[in-house]
Amino acid sequence: MKMEKKNLDWANLGFGYVKTDKRFVANYKDGAWDDGVITDDDKVVLNECAGVLQYAQTCFEGLKAYTTEDGHIVMFRPDLNAQRMHDSCERLEMPPFPVDKFVQAVTDTVKANAAWVPPFGSGATLYIRPYMFGSNPVIGVKPADEYQFRILTTPVGPYFKGGAKPLTIKVSDFDRAAPHGTGHIKAGLNYAMSLHAIVTAHKEGYAENMYLDPATRTKVEETGGANFLFVTKDGTVVTPKSNSILPSITRRSLVYVAKEILGLKVEEREVTLEEVKDFAECGLCGTAAVISPVGKIVDHGKEICMPSGMEKMGPTIQKLYDTLTGIQMGKLEAPKGWIYTVE
16 A cells, blocks of 8 residues: 655745654664664654764765656665765774664665655655764763664655756865865864854855865865766766765766766766866756756866866766666666665
């Protein structure tokens, strides 16, 4: 039996938190994870000295569930989120939540909130946020002994209302991550330290920051929450390679789509700021928007205008976007193992 959808104005949802019915909670104590439960309780109760509150020992993931054209609820590559969270936990000295259990817990949480998964064609999706934090009191600087792993869901509207207008971004004077730091994992602290930079950029009228490598400040890294993707004038797709950027699941999927499905040439390599002016198209890729087109990059007053313009996505990025969203929504055949059917 199909569950009735909630009576929401799906087309006008923003990208914000809406409390749904159920969430998943598991606890780590005495060296082991418990089985976890699906619960109605959305409140987290912590000791005042909890590790997460004192030393920011926390990491998270972000993925989505969709309703396909034929009415199934599906998720996109949750096994990669599970593995990335596993890697984040190891780097932060947190006990990883087992990959298979992560995928199962995400599936169960989405199933429990099936009525909140937006209908096909609404442009909206169910955003899924798994996260983990140190929960017992820690006053000396050391990893916590106890942890909580939770999964919340919230319906979110289309990232771009009325189509994806190319963004104007700026080259930032701030660093997002250190060469041997935590830029390659999804630690909460990475995002905390980027807040001042993004608020500054917004005040100056820019949508996002382009962060450069902190060592030489000559190479393109990523933005606060997305990886870069460039297209050369001869149609080659180029993505920056660096040890301090997050391995975006969307970017990895787009690279596969470009190479294997669209037959494009792809290069994953270091990209210098100097060569950005020679590219034909630029996009930011991540879970929220899939690809956000960039029309203009401002480097300390010097404008780099993308030939693709300020009106719409460039042709190659549009093709990549259409193909990947087509796979996600069930319109195009997906590579094996990419789509997990929830129900």
